Amino acid sequence: MLLVPPFTEDSARAKVRAAEDVWNTRDPRRVVAAYTSDSVWRNRSEFVRGHDEIVAFLTRKWQREHDYVLRKSLWAFTGDRIAVRFQYEWRDDEGRWWRSYGNENWEFAPDGLMRRREASINDVEIAATDRRLPGPAELPVA
Template identity: 60%
Template sequence: MSLVPPFTAETARAKVKKAQDIWNTRDPAICVKAYTEDSIWRNRTTFLKGHSQIIEFLTRKWEKERNYRLRKELFAFTDNKIAVQFWYEYQDAHDSMKWKRCYGLEDWTFAEDGRMRKRQMSGNDVDIKETERWFANDADVNTVEIGEQHW
């Protein structure tokens, strides 16, 4: 199955899960390959452009966000754009290793070769107790029940 635009419901969903798997590696060198060399990002209040800034950003991110586990789900799509809803959990190395969950939305625009040309992310972190975690231990992030109040 080709994961380049134009997307269908099937290929958009597969593209989202591929991105989820890549980000769950927590390896900036692997992640950056999914983006064009001049990719433009807004991640919350941070604005980035290009591979070197993306690698620096992701390196800092995962130095802070330990034990990171992510789930992404398709929200909507067009020929070359995908909107995603996501949830991830992590321990905050800058906040006494407290567990946190981030809720958010992303919109992605793709180049013809299937790499992401633009990524816009909005997210909010909430403190959670370890007992409230969804993605604990070896839980399959794709099958964990996420109630409607969290969608």
């Protein structure tokens, strides 16, 4: 299945899953490959443009968000746009756990690369015992 616009429900769901999978690698170089070279992001209050800024942003993010694990779900889609809901859990340098909730709006180029990403995110401190998203090392082996 080609994951390019215009999206169907199946291709939109597959695109969301592909994004979740690549973000869970926590590898900025792998993540940035899904974006156009001039991609524009709004992440919380930060504005990022282009591959170099995206890689720098993600590198900083994952240096402070330890044991990061993300889950995304399709909210809506049409043409060249997809909206997702997500949550992720991570641990800070002091060992406190956080769950971050948010929404993203995505816009894609004809080749399927994301050219725009707008993310609104809120963080809630949680107890380690309240975690509900298993990390990559905790996922069952298929």
